[in-house]
Amino acid sequence: MALRNDRAVQAARDIELTEIEDGYTLVGGPDDSVTEQHDTDRIPEVDVDQEMLSGTGEDPESWLMYGGNYEQHRATTADVITPDNVSDLELEYELSVGTGSSMEGTPIVVPGDPPIMYQTNGPNHMKAIDPREGEVLWSYTYAPPIGVELCCDDNNRGAAVLGDTVYMTTLDSGIVALNRYTGEEEWHTQTADHEVGYSATWAPVIYDGTLYTGSAGGEYGVLGFIAGLDAESGDMQWKCDTLLEDEWVGASREHGCGTSWMTPTIDEDRGVLYSPVANPGPDFDGTVRPGPNFPTCGTLSLDLESGEFNWGFQSSPHDVWDYDAAAPRVLVPDVSVEGESMDLVVGSDKSGWVYMMDADSGKLHERSEEICQHINMWEMIPHISEDERVPFVPGAPGGNDWQPPSYNPATGLVYVIHQNYPQDLYWRYEEYEAGHPYWGGNLDDPASEFPDEWNGAITAFAAVDPATGERVWRDWIESEDDHYMWGGSLSTATGLVFNGTQNGNFVAYDGESGDRLWEYEFDVPISASPMSWYDPGEEKQYVAVQVGGSGWLRQGPRGDTLAVFSMDG
Template sequence: MTFIRRLIVASALCLLGPPAVAAAIDDARLQSADQDAANWILPGRDYGDRRFSPLKDISRETVKRLVPKWIYQTGTAATFQTTPLVADGVMYVTAPFSHVMAVDARTGREIWRYEHKAATKKLCCGPANRGASLGYGRVYVATVDARLVALDQSTGKVVWDVALDPAATDGPSEDRGSISPGDATLKGAVSGATGVGANAAPLVYDGKIIIGITGVGYGLHLDSDRPGAPLGAVVGVAGRYGRPGFLAAYDAATGKEVWRFDTTKEGWEGEFLEKTAYGEKLPRDAAAEKAAAPDHKESWRFGGGSIWHAPALDTKTGLIYFGVGNPSPQAAGESRPGDNLYTSSLVALDARTGRFVWSYQQTPHDLWGYDVASPPSLFDVEVGGRTVAAVGQASKLGWYFVHDRATGALLFKSEPYSPQSNLFHAPTPDGVVVAPGVGGGVNWSPAAVDPASQMAFVAAMHWPATYRSQVIPAADGKPEVRYFSIEPVSEGTYGILAAIDLKAGGKIAWSTKLPQPLIGGALATAGGLVFTGEGGGDFSAFDAATGEKLWSFNCGAGVNAPPISFAVDGKQYVAVAAGGSQIWGFRQGGAVIVFGLPD
């Protein structure tokens, strides 16, 4: 490098100034995160997981002037789902495969980088990671290979690294038997679906790190004919596949396990309900299931129930709220008679002890993959003339469920925000098209809640699926094999951004149809805006009162991650990860893009 070039580089670095430094974050600061307008220090901005920013400089009137301010390239082009965190001018980003970076939030300049080296190549659920957490001078990340890692907040150096489940194995409990990758009936090769991992952001509270595992709702994932997307169908085969999921708390200082809640337990058969708790009829033969139950006493040991998000926390009561995934084996119910508690449920626990408080099962004996996958939000709502502390959850079923936070009693469910047809229909040999399909009305995408206007905003989709029951006849000494397939339709899909009026008992205030299914989540702001992204790369702002699109920017890769808003030096910014999603067929990349108003 010539002397003049060195001088130019040195001058530029001087102008940029030293890297930002974030103060250590304690419990008091975490509990007051809702009052900290400038920062985003929890996965949902506050413990209530509302994803609502009180910043309002970027507003209905100014949003048309929004421009990119800087772009940070992670260097990894893969399914990108992170929620960035911002504390005191430093942004903390998790990349696919559980890498972690600290970045100057003013400039996008990297401060430090942690490269995670997975202990196994058998990833249960792909490379995606949904974010880190901050607390006690550390950054905590749960990894694709089911580890929990504590990093020094200032340097990124590993403080401790523990296995979330030392007893876990890489494979299912038993072999698949007669189902082979070359079988023409299955239309493709089997890919993945073994092992356990973790992709949610951990929750930091009271000296504990709370996190759950994924990958236990066993199903065979088949290759797709759609370019760039491996998920063409999910195949379920009855048998002793999978294992129980769990949510656990670990000591923040040492990584030692403090408590564990298994999502399936002995007695998970429940009441053999023939209707859901909200009155929908289920295609079940309860008498036959009860008769079969003695032959499947151990089915809970293979029961599934993944955890796909960080819990929401009520700091007044110390209760946490989280959703549980589908039972195992997926789609096939013969080997798991009963309701399969606590799968496909919203659950409340005591955060300090892991004590069970209540659960509400959205889909007993789930055959459709209706995980409770999107994180719940906490807010107050008026019902029957009284104010109730409530928890709301945007379901795969197409309804937004609102419960009494103390008891779990259903206060109301919204009008459908996505089309529903043949809901809870049993699979047939010819195939029945069900909507919502396995992708859901809302998948894992977080909702946003404006507590002042009492509006919830959901990023949803219409993506039906064909459900079939099929048989491979007995041959060559091998027994007959019955299996079930769930295949998403390839045409007629679209996205839905909807506003749900909580003060009106869940009426749909407005609904905006978008070209592609929405995967990634919503951000609402006091500027009267709702932000969300699309798989084609558009990142857009909508009027929170009407749903009108006010601004859009194409990021060059799918925007399939939740946006955030923060402020540095008194200026408001909006940030989002643009890296697409392989499983949904959206173009991949590895950028975090930060937008702001012109100087």
């Protein structure tokens, strides 16, 4: 289907991501949001209810939320593709999404005849797709207001669905709800003021009629929050600051950041959510925000109904390294530890380790063996003079940046991506001004000198045993062009793990051994996280991944491909 006459695609193409002194902004584009309808009659009526959402992790035919299930396992129970036959996996089709911008999203799939895929990419573009045919049924582009400031690209990482409605965040710190049969706007809610630096890039998640979303803008001196909205009306039910009032000195909290810029994890049994919490502000000058700056750079647990604080855990207290916690938390149930069963919240952070926390209390069960290297870590600031540079690993992108881990119930292992590249930070005073960066220092990428201990590999993809923290295997990945590996992984019930590299290789690993069993090569980087579903009408298992360079550093060339692979069942 030709998209050249698709007004929504054209509108997205007209929105230009422009680099400015403080990051990026969007220029051009439509005055009003645009929906282009194609063959919308093909979308079957399916009431996506709470039972379907709660069961999607066990349902091979659906993938109804960003993380694959509320626990964010990113695992499919479809079992057609196995370690024995994955070498026969073939490309079904490549669909050009036509927008040529950030490609970090994970599509969702609503089962039916045909199933319907909802796929998003930057800037705030969504499509409904018949994934059997690779045909677009409607497309939509949100019209961002003038003056949106973005630290790190015009990303949109995915959609949420409930009933007849599909949802995505908007770059101006909003949520838009669309009729999922027609692509027409139902409501838009602004969760914070984009003019002071707030934005939104992640996929929201919906539980029991409430849509959960967070906050971005941690380089602009905002105050981080997590919010619950009525999914039907868009009304804000609660909005909870991530920073506790009694954990900050005076007014330093007001620009203390602690944003929460990836999808929360839902614990249905405990009635709580788990969210990563990003860096404190200003990024690199801790003297104006003394104390641990709890609970920044760590994990936060809140009550689902009220937003009330449950517990927090920090992996880099009083951070001056931009070691956000960004990757979604993974809830791993029933981990057997010395004869007892524990539910663990797994956080894979920029600090270069994986943290296994007791879901009830937030107490650390174990920290993993190192995933990336640790060279000169936590040593430089504030103990050197202004002109000195000490290269350190992990740099500001981590460790694990936002890339979602997956948990494979078949292997019992968690799969994580950590960058491994030397950078320099230096310290300086910097003015706070509404809507502008408030860093207190700056970053040199790459480091002025590479440390001798650095192994030359820019990324590590690794398997971790959550029970013990053992790093079971690790695949060091090099990049000729020094691009970061920027997408997350997918696990399957048959013990496979899929991942896309910055070199354009889409890889199927043996989850137990780390052996590469299958690869498919694209000509641009993969910066997105794959997903999978089984279509009983076609008797095929599909695997989908978006292809194209993205990210705030070392992103590599753009692309605009949705690639879908399949295998007959």
